[in-house]
Amino acid sequence: MSPAARFRMLMRVEVRHAFFADGYARRLVFRAHAGTTTFLQRFGAIVRRDDYALAIGVDDARLPGLWSERMDGDGPRLLRFDLYCGDPAHGYYTEPVTTSGEGEDDGVLVAPLDLDAATPGRLNPPLATLALPLVPEGANSLETWSSALDTRYRLRLRSPRTVWKYVLAGDWQGRELSIVDARGEIGFTDMKREVLPDGQAVMVARSVAPIDLHERPPQRFQLRDVTAIPERTLISRLPGAAPQRLWRETVEGEPTVVSEIFVHS
Structure with a gap:
C-alpha cells in the first residue's frame, strides 16, 4: 500500500468469552482458509490479528475491484477464518460453539459462522469457522457499500x-x-x-x-x-x-x- 493510499477498514470481529473477568477471549489464532488468503492478497488487503480480534482493511482504490468480485459462483463471497486457541487448557473453560448466538442492541452484528466446517468429527477442529460476507446483505451498490464500511461483528464464547x-x-x-x-x-x-x-x-x-x-x-x-x-x-x-x-x-x-x-x- 503506497504512503498516499487511503486505508479503509472493511470489517472487524471481536471475540468475547464469558469465562474471563474482563469479558474478552485469550490467545486466539485466526487462520484464514487458503481461498480467502489468495483473494485478500490479490487486492493487497491488510489482515490484523490479536488475542481476541480480527480486522481487515484495504486501499480505497481497491474497492471497485472488490465490489466486482462480491459474488463467488452463485452465492455471496465469504471470507473464512478458522478460530483456534493457543491455550491447551481452553477446552476446560470453553463450551463447543453450536450457534451464532443472538444479536445485541449496540449496533455490533453477530459474527456469521459456518457451523458445518467446525464439526467435532473433523481432525483438529477449530473452535469455530467465521464466514464473513465481503459485502453485507442490503448493500446494493458500490456507493452504498463503501459508505457503510467497517462492519463490526462479535462472537461470544460460553463457559461450561x-x-x-x-x-x-x-x-x-x-x-x-x-x-x-x-x-x-x-x-x-x-x-x-x-x-x-x-x-x-x-x-x-x-x-x-x-x-x-x-x-x-x-x-x-x-x-x-x-x-x-x-x-x-x-x-x-x-x-x-x-x-x-x-x-x-x-x-x-x-x-x-x-x-x-x-x-x-
Whole structure:
C-alpha cells in the first residue's frame, strides 16, 4: 500500500468469552482458509490479528475491484477464518460453539459462522469457522457499500455450567455443616458422608443446579455451623470451581459434569 493510499477498514470481529473477568477471549489464532488468503492478497488487503480480534482493511482504490468480485459462483463471497486457541487448557473453560448466538442492541452484528466446517468429527477442529460476507446483505451498490464500511461483528464464547461439589476433608466432627449462598440465589444439598477411593471419609454437598464457570466467580458461598446458636460462619467465602477439576458423575440418575472443590479443616 503506497504512503498516499487511503486505508479503509472493511470489517472487524471481536471475540468475547464469558469465562474471563474482563469479558474478552485469550490467545486466539485466526487462520484464514487458503481461498480467502489468495483473494485478500490479490487486492493487497491488510489482515490484523490479536488475542481476541480480527480486522481487515484495504486501499480505497481497491474497492471497485472488490465490489466486482462480491459474488463467488452463485452465492455471496465469504471470507473464512478458522478460530483456534493457543491455550491447551481452553477446552476446560470453553463450551463447543453450536450457534451464532443472538444479536445485541449496540449496533455490533453477530459474527456469521459456518457451523458445518467446525464439526467435532473433523481432525483438529477449530473452535469455530467465521464466514464473513465481503459485502453485507442490503448493500446494493458500490456507493452504498463503501459508505457503510467497517462492519463490526462479535462472537461470544460460553463457559461450561457444572454442578459444584464441595468436598470437606479433615476433622469436622461435632458440627452440623451447611453451605449457604450469601446472595440467596443458589441452593446446596445437605451434607452427606462419602468415602474417597483412597478410603478417606469426607463430607460432601452439591449445588442443586449447574453454575457457570468463571475466572473470578462472583458467587459468595459460605460454610456455616448450624449447630451453634446462633449459627456460626466458619468460612465467609468458599473457593470457587477451577475448570481443570471436572468429573462426570451420576447425580439423581443422570450423567452430570461436576466440579470438585476440596476444603480442608
